[in-house]
Amino acid sequence: MSATRMLDGKVVVVTGAGGGIGRDIALSAAAHGAMVVVNDIGAGLDGKGQDEGPAACVVQEIRSAGGEAVASLDSVADAEGAGRIVQVARDAFGRLDGIVNNAGILRDAFFHKMSDEEWDKVLKVHLYGSFNISRAAAPLFKEQQSGSLVHMTSTSGLIGNRAQANYSAAKLGIVGLSKSIALDMERFGVRSNCIAPFAWSRMISSIKVDTPEQEARVARLQQMTPAKVAPLAVYLLSDRASDVSGQIFSVRNNEIFLFSQPRPVRSVQRDDGWTPERIADHAMPALAASFHRLDVSSDVFTWDPV
Structure with missing residues (x-):
């Protein structure tokens, strides 16, 4: 166990913690003293099973390392x-002191081909x-006058990616949700923040790779391990x-990175x-210099990870 115990005595729920980013956050939280509820329904990437x-x-990994943990198989949806x-x-x-909202599925499809089910399922989980x-x-956080919520967003929502209208909408919606929670629960000592992780995981492995740009994006993601995300989650x-x-x-x-938030x-x-x-004649020409391009995430993060 780590000598640094930032979460001693705290109880943390990590959803989607059976693998990938969630697993590493759960293991790290336990190593830093937290008692962890490991939530994962064990479904496939399509949410079935x-x-x-x-x-x-x-x-078992947490317990073998001397930590405390229990499993939960319920669906957050x-x-x-x-x-x-x-x-x-x-x-x-x-008790309960913190939650990491990490559970997720993907149903990638181009917007004009996306089915109602593909839209609904992704929004329901995320x-x-x-x-x-x-x-x-x-109610628990309000009663104890403390609590921390960490939500996983994505650059697919913050910046954009093709064939992910459902995922992008859900992930940007989570940003709005987090800000509202932070505002509404501030007086009760409750905090809410978002992390947009870059990491190779089972869910990310299903990204459609049908262009050289997507191939380059996936190649970069494969260099990034979920363990890199865990320290920030533990800190928050x-x-x-x-x-x-x-x-x-x-x-x-x-x-x-700290991301900007929409302002004029x-x-x-x-x-x-x-x-x-x-x-048409005056307003748009004056504003056009400040328009945002139709970027995707890889257009913004163009340098190799260090």
Whole structure:
């Protein structure tokens, strides 16, 4: 176990913790003193099926290293299931101090070809799931006047990627959710932050690779391990981050980024108001220099990870 115990005495739920980023966060949280609820339904990347094996294996890893952990197989996409995940923490350890909303699935498709099911399933797990478990924990956090929520967002939502309308919408929605939680729960000592992780995982391995640009993006991701994301998550769960809330971070190998948040960048004004023609002739030409390009994530992160 680590000599640095930033989470001693704390109880943490990590969703989607049976593998990838969630597993590394669960292991790191336990190594830093937390009692961990390892939540994972053990489903395939399409969200189908259920297997207790992944969560049980991570629990065993934590216990073998001298930590404390229990498994949870409930789905965050179901509000009642999210309530049971929170109850597992209370039953096993008597309290709950932090949640990492990491569970996710992918159903990639171009927007104009995306089915209702592909849209619904991804939003249910990512966005609804983050809302469900955060809301289930809110009364406990309010009562104890403390708590930390760490949500996994993505540059697919913050910047953009092709063939991921469902995933991008969910991940950007999580940013809005996190900010609202931070604002609404601030007076109760509850914090909420986002991490956009760059890391190779089972879920990311299903990304469509049908262009040289996508091949280059995947090649870069394969160099980045989930373990690189865990330290920031542990920090945000700890009391050392008591003044950090409503922020969007990213981890890219050994780099940590703080993301900007939408604010006005330029304005135009006419005392006598605007007509569509005036907008076309004057407003848009004046604003065009500040337009954002149709970037994808790889257009922004063009350098190799260090």
